[in-house]
Amino acid sequence: MSDTALGHIRVIDLSHHVAGPYCTKLLAGFGAEVIKVERPGTGDPMRSLGPFHQGRKDLERSIPFLWLNTGKQSITLDLKSEKGQEIIRRLVQEADVVVENFSPRVLSSLGLAYDDLRTINPALVMASISNYGQDGPYRDYRADEISLYAMSGLMNETGDPEREPLRAGPDLAQYSAAMCAYAAILSALHRRQATGRGEHLDISIQEAALVNIEMGLVETLQLGQVRKRTGDRHSMMPWQHYECADGEVAVISGPIRHWRRARKIFDEPRLFQSKYDHCLVRRFLRDEYEEILVPCVKQYRKKDLFYAGQEQGLAFAYLATLEEALELPQHRAREFFTEMDHPVVGRHRYCGAPFRMSATPWRSQRAPLLAEHNAEVYGRLLGFTEEEIQAMEEEGIF
């Protein structure tokens, strides 16, 4: 028995790409035994999508795969074959949780829908993550991240109002859904402790991502107000980026009540005339206020202004490059990055724990090689002999 939070939980991970794998990465990090089931030969399609370590296309060098699958075991299994389906059922019998993100009709066509699996394991918690949920008219609609970002109302608010909406760089909709799925699974395990029963969780990426705009959306529903892109002109003022001597600085007038403390930073009394005292007034006088503010900011180097603001209790920031982000003094002091070894790509810095738990630590372990744990899982857990495993591999089942 380990001292991790989820050391008692076994997860069968049928997921691929981003949303399912990030969810199961978190489960693995907090101690769950996660058995990732991959397609024989090629594995999770993410293994074939770059960017790749050193630009070398290889199933073991996909950088997003290496990030998204830490701490898991990998087995290969052909879910389309009858033997494969039989083996999955045996694995499910031994599991607490199944996570999958196939299109909604795929698993039922394989006889592996929740209704099939719960007959073998009534305590099973199964999480199904999909673009638009398990029912409704868009159930079978296809999507890449950009479409999910668009359909969840986020893209409408991102970018320049004079141009087309802009996709967020990170896969924001899918990561939102991944965290919702993790929370959903743990809430179901919490309930299972009391009832002994499992349940089926339906996570729609669209709905999970909608929480990102819940404040604007409820104003549409109840007040009829519809938000537009603002090009990052925040409703607070100042609350945005300005050019400085060597880059960009976020001049944030928050906590709002503290803005006058900026007197100690900017040697420009006009900024602190009493007519500008209230943040909402400043917003309506944005142009004239910026005319005074922008030249003041220009005189500073970005890190100097960041520290000067923070010294006054104001939440200033600078626009960090990735290099600078990796070297943040705060990250170094908290040892946010950990080094991990991998037999193919070697030793590298990864983000460690997403949060620190005083009693139940995070485990940092590398992503698995394709089929790395076939012998262990099929042998130890299901009792296959070496010869049987080899035969299944030759048959293309493993």
Next chain:
Amino acid sequence: MSEQPFAGIRVLDFAHEWAASIGPRLLGDLGAEVIRVEYARRMCVIRGARLGRKMYNRHPRWHQVNRNKRSLTLDLRQERDLDAFMDLVRISDIMVSNSRPHVLEKLGIAYDDLKRVRPDIILVLMSAFGTGGPWSGFAGFGGTIEPLSGLQQLTAYSRQGKRYRTREMDVCNGLMGTCAIMTALLHRQRTGEGQFVDLSQTETATHSLMGEHLLEYVMNREQTLPLGNRHSYFAPQGCYPCRGDDRWVTLTVQSEKQWQALCGLMGRPQWVDDERFAGRSRRRRYHDLIDEAIAAWSRELSHYQAMHLLQGAGIPSGAVLDGRDLQQDEHLAARDYFMTAGDAGDLLFPGLLFRSSGGDGRIFRRGPDLGEGNEYVLRDLLGRPEDEVSRLDEKEIGTGYDPE
């Protein structure tokens, strides 16, 4: 009706603004009793800037973010209120806060203080920069965390172009805070052990949105993003104009079959055999030309029409929806996504984070009026005499917008 997952759990919501409100709100949706602790002299910014007509009780955004919660007003610098707070800790299971660590210490409600009266208490402290380290006392909002974490380097129309903010740091951090809460509660249910969760919002934003992008930089000293609306692998991908004002549709062509279908839709069947467009790499070289052709086609259609046609042809696509579209969207309606709250009549609220066959979450009340739960908590739960129940003095209420 099956039992809600967190029935019997009592949550102290010591949040300011949005991020730390999200986890307690989900617990409320799922059956926990959530008590929002408020400081009336400086209310949460989500309660707005105006006192007249008690506007601070009337904002839909407050009603949404803090639904299913009670409101308790306390001034923790007063001994009597601090005593009441500690009595409340004694009968609570978890506290969630996004204060900077030294603020809790100064108020005498740091983890060790809480633990003294409630040994199995959970504290999830989700400050901007975490506990310890040179920036622990620094202030941070989404607008601070997004640039410092490097995240903002990933979103722009072009490689060298202006960097834009995305939506929404408070939410990705709030969702990770929710994961922390769930993890700690499950462990406590099984072992009886509480704990302290130290969450840095700068770290969680990094972890939950840019792990693979930082790893790319670590491994290759390169960054693929930003690419505007294009895809790093597939082509074409983009956001194209539709009929109407500020109407757009997105699409991604992920296979040759989808490319052929798109050529058919656009009325350019000759492009199917055109060598310039054979395979995603070549299409990337002619992306501008392809974009023009797609735009010429999409411009004649509504964004929904374009999406339905593209989906009908098997091409991943999505209309860029605004709030009004979402309100009227047939899919969300069919899934009953929008919900009423028990005490708010017909008014609709954005719904649940997920659905469950074991019984869904519920919205039984909108976000509370300031001090709505004072009597319930102080008199009914804690048994304080009538004269110790905090009565709100209108003159002492202040907004989060007031200058110092």
